[in-house]
Amino acid sequence: xxxxxxxxxxxxxxxxxxxxxxxxxxxxxxxxxxxxxxxxxxxxxxxxxxxxxxxxxxxxxxxxxxxxxxxxxxxxxxxxxxxxxxxxxxxxxxxxxxxxxxxxxxxxxxxxxxxxxxxxxxxxxxxxxxxxxxxxxxxxxxxxxxxxxxxxxxxxxxxxxxxxxxxxxxxxxxxxxxxxxxxxxxxxxxxxxxxxxxxxxxxxxxxxxxxxxxxxxxxxxxxxxxxxxxxxxxxxxxxxxxxxxxxxxxxxxxxxxxxxxxxxxxxxxxxxxxxxxxxxxxxxxx
Amino acid sequence: xxxxxxxxxxxxxxxxxxxxxxxxxxxxxxxxxxxxxxxxxxxxxxxxxxxxxxxxxxxxxxxxxxxxxxxxxxxxxxxxxxxxxxxxxxxxxxxxxxxxxxxxxxxxxxxxxxxxxxxxxxxxxxxxxxxxxxxxxxxxxxxxxxxxxxxxxxxxxxxxxxxxxxxxxxxxxxxxxxxxxxxxxxxxxxxxxxxxxxxxxxxxxxxxxxxxxxxxxxxxxxxxxxxxxxxxxxxxxxxxxxxxxxxxxxxxxxxxxxxxxxxxxxxxxxxxxxxxxxxxxxxxxxxxxxxxxxxxxxxxxxxxxxxxxxxxxxxxxxxxxxxxxxxxxxxxxxxxxxxxxx
Numbered sequence: 001x002x003x004x005x006x007x008x009x010x011x012x013x014x015x016x017x018x019x020x021x022x023x024x025x026x027x028x029x030x031x032x033x034x035x036x037x038x039x040x041x042x043x044x045x046x047x048x049x050x051x052x053x054x055x056x057x058x059x060x061x062x063x064x065x066x067x068x069x070x071x072x073x074x075x076x077x078x079x080x081x082x083x084x085x086x087x088x089x090x091x092x093x094x095x096x097x098x099x100x101x102x103x104x105x106x107x108x109x110x111x112x113x114x115x116x117x118x119x120x121x122x123x124x125x126x127x128x129x130x131x132x133x134x135x136x137x138x139x140x141x142x143x144x145x146x147x148x149x150x151x152x153x154x155x156x157x158x159x160x161x162x163x164x165x166x167x168x169x170x171x172x173x174x175x176x177x178x179x180x181x182x183x184x185x186x187x188x189x190x191x192x193x194x195x196x197x198x199x200x201x202x203x204x205x206x207x208x209x210x211x212x213x214x215x216x217x218x219x220x221x222x223x224x225x226x227x228x229x230x231x232x233x234x235x236x237x238x239x240x241x242x243x244x245x246x247x248x249x250x251x252x253x254x255x256x257x258x259x260x261x262x263x264x265x266x267x268x269x270x271x272x273x274x275x276x277x278x279x280x281x282x283x284x285x286x
Numbered sequence: 287x288x289x290x291x292x293x294x295x296x297x298x299x300x301x302x303x304x305x306x307x308x309x310x311x312x313x314x315x316x317x318x319x320x321x322x323x324x325x326x327x328x329x330x331x332x333x334x335x336x337x338x339x340x341x342x343x344x345x346x347x348x349x350x351x352x353x354x355x356x357x358x359x360x361x362x363x364x365x366x367x368x369x370x371x372x373x374x375x376x377x378x379x380x381x382x383x384x385x386x387x388x389x390x391x392x393x394x395x396x397x398x399x400x401x402x403x404x405x406x407x408x409x410x411x412x413x414x415x416x417x418x419x420x421x422x423x424x425x426x427x428x429x430x431x432x433x434x435x436x437x438x439x440x441x442x443x444x445x446x447x448x449x450x451x452x453x454x455x456x457x458x459x460x461x462x463x464x465x466x467x468x469x470x471x472x473x474x475x476x477x478x479x480x481x482x483x484x485x486x487x488x489x490x491x492x493x494x495x496x497x498x499x500x501x502x503x504x505x506x507x508x509x510x511x512x513x514x515x516x517x518x519x520x521x522x523x524x525x526x527x528x529x530x531x532x533x534x535x536x537x538x539x540x541x542x543x544x545x546x547x548x549x550x551x552x553x554x555x556x557x558x559x560x561x562x563x564x565x566x567x568x569x570x571x572x573x574x575x576x577x578x579x580x581x582x583x584x585x586x587x588x589x590x591x592x593x594x595x596x597x598x599x600x601x602x603x604x605x606x607x608x609x610x611x612x613x614x615x616x617x618x619x620x621x622x623x624x625x626x627x628x
Contacts, residue, residue: 137441145400146438150452150501151424 041155041233045163048156058161066127066162067169071176074122078177081114082106082184090193100199104207106185111208115178116216117264120223123170124256128231131162132252135235136245144236154236163228170224171217178216215271222267223260230256351376351541352397352509356406359392365565366392368574369406372560376508379535379542381552384562385595389574390545391435393562394511397543398430399423410509428456431502431510435517437494439486439501446482449501458505471500475530492523499530510534512544516551528554549596553581561592 085106093099135158138144147154189195234252238244353373359366366389374380382390395401397408399415407414415426439448449468453459459467469479475496486494495515502510512531516524528551534540546552552559561577561584568574577584577592584596594601 141436142434142438143440145395146432146434146440148400149398149427149430149432151427151455152451153420153424 037237038229038233041236042229044155045159045229045232048153049160049163052156054160054164055157058157059164062161062165063169065130066123066165067172070123070126070169070173073126074119074173074177075180077118077122078110078115078180079184081118082110082181082186083188085109085114085181086185086188086193090189090195099193099195101203102189102195103185103200103204106189107182107204107208108212110181110185111178111216112212113216113264115181116174116220116223117260118181119170119173119177119220120227120260121257123166123173123224124227124231124253124260127166128227128256129249129253131228131231132235132238133245133249135232136238136248139236139238140240140245159228159232159236162232163225166224166228167221168224170220170227174217174220178213211275215268215275218271219264219267222263226259226263227256230259349376350374352408352410352543354393354397354403354406354408357393357396357403357408358405359389359396359401360404367396367403368565368568370562370574372575372578374541374543376541377535377539379531379544379555379557381544381546381556381559382562383547383549383552383559383595385547385564388562388564390562391513394513394543394545398432398509398511399427400432428452428505429508431505431507433495433498433502433510433512433515435513436491437486437498439494439497441486444483444485445489445497448486448497449504451501452505467504471504474503474533475500476526492519492526495519495523495527496530499527499534503534506538506540508541510540510542512542512546514546514548515544516546516548524548524551525554527551531555549598553584556581559584561595563591 086102089102089105090099093102093105135144138158144154144158147157186200190197190200231252234248234255238248350373354370357370358368370393372380382393384390392401396403399408402416407416409415410426410429413426415423418426439445440451443451446465446468449471450464453464453467468482472479472481477493477496477500481489481493481497486497489497499515515527515531519527531542531544532555535542542555544552544555557580559577559579559581560575562574563576565574576589577587579587584592587593587596590601593599594603
């Protein structure tokens with residue numbers, strides 16, 4: 001007996017260690033698997049998008065639901081975020097006597113950051129999760145199989161129009177969010193807080209350049225691509241049952257939101273690097 | 287895209303050869319048939335396969351249309367289908383029976399290329415469908431009709447758009463002729479014209495299933511696959527579906543594969559019945575196909591497991607299920623959705 005006890009101890013320790021290593025290994029394999037699967041999905045989509053034209057009927061209905069139906073909610077949130085931003089910065093700036101510079105802060109952060117991210121978030125919530133649940137339901141009820149069996153490639157028929165709608169319309173939605181945000185910020189600062197009208201506009205014009213505006217629009221393209229691909233992928237790989245569809249919808253939102261923010265950081269660093277390499281002294285473009 | 291033309295040429299070659307086998311004077315006959323095909327059915331005018339399609343109307347009925355060769359589907363550690371060899375002649379109605387989870391539906395989906403086999407191949411009309419690219423596969427799929435378990439009608443479309451989907455997919459028919467065809471096909475499955483503008487959600491289960499059948503048959507496919515066509519229907523509606531399957535075969539020489547566990551309809555519609563058995567329950571070295579024969583032979587089959595299935599007796603299964611209730615045995619049916627992911 002006395003010789004067996006340390007042996008089994010060692011044995012179980014080894015077994016535990018093996019379990020831990022196996023667990024890590026499996027997690028890594030699963031992750032690589034998922035990334036590879038997603039890349040293949042995106043690659044197939046790109047192939048279909050570049051080799052054959054999408055069907056007209058599918059494109060228009062998706063453009064309508066992504067663009068037209070998202071417009072009110074994007075404009076409304078833009079308006080309020082502009083006012084909130086103005087409200088919060090006003091008191092900070094007033095305490096150091098700089099309230100006339102409020103326009104610079106409000107409009108710069110709107111055009112550069114909040115407009116694109118806000119439009120993307122609304123789109124991920126409103127359109128992305130709807131895409132995931134529609135495609136998920138189609139998967140669960142064998143409608144995707146039915147498409148394939150009737151000679152329509154589901155990626156060409158379902159994913160490509162959704163991707164095009166997101167990528168092509170998110171810049172327009174971003175511009176609308178920027179616009180209503182600027183209007184909201186102006187209204188709150190000038191009309192309610194009585195900041196000087198001409199000062200507000202002049203300082204904004206000095207600080208916010210056309211490069212900031214284009215940086216925001218450029219980012220939004222990538223956000224749109226992320227929303228469409230992640231949501232469609234989650235829908236296509238939906239698990240059976242109502243729970244599976246629900247999970248596809250929520251995970252598609254969570255994943256695309258996280259990716260939007262990660263991408264936002266990367267794109268900001270990149271865009272600033274581009275800006276400073278062209279205009280090293282920080283000169284304003286236009 | 288550049289791969290398209292050489293492979294088309296290969297196929298034309300293969301077709302010419304097969305036609306030469308069946309006819310004395312291959313070229314003349316092929317041309318005549320091709321012309322005739324054009325006039326009668328606009329559904330396949332530019333398709334080179336239409337030439338071969340017409341050979342199916344030849345009197346020799348025992349030519350194999352589709353066969354599985356050493357077909358295996360393995361999911362993780364579990365074997366769902368194990369080296370299945372089934373050859374289905376033209377014009378035959380094959381019914382596949384077997385308990386839930388034995389791989390019937392997977393076999394059906396593999397037959398039409400919706401699932402890729404882990405090993406082995408499917409040969410449709412002499413072509414290995416696993417070796418085809420997307421464009422060639424689309425052409426072959428035009429010759430299949432699939433009737434899904436819950437009809438799988440597109441929710442976002444009306445019944446008319448659903449039925450016309452295969453036609454519009456290939457722009458096979460001018461829109462003005464479409465409506466007449468849809469109405470005649472609706473009448474075939476016993477539905478009124480008024481359902482055309484409705485949405486699938488507004489129809490009952492039996493009506494949806496009949497629309498699914500009409501949609502699958504709209505291109506007059508060579509091979510129709512039915513996935514549990516009578517499941518979830520009342521006895522009368524089940525028999526209506528059976529009659530429709532029989533009537534379709536009388537109307538034109540279609541080959542059908544029906545997956546079901548409804549013994550009444552199996553006996554009614556089948557020329558031949560195959561019973562599959564879950565691999566995990568087989569004894570070593572046994573074939574997964576427990577029975578292969580006519581409905582009459584099924585009644586006289588000696589195998590205990592076949593008899594139990596036909597008569598619907600649980601036998602000692604309940605005891606086994608209790609013994610295996612730790613999550614093995616009957617519960618280890620793999621998830622079809624994981625396999626469909628491509």
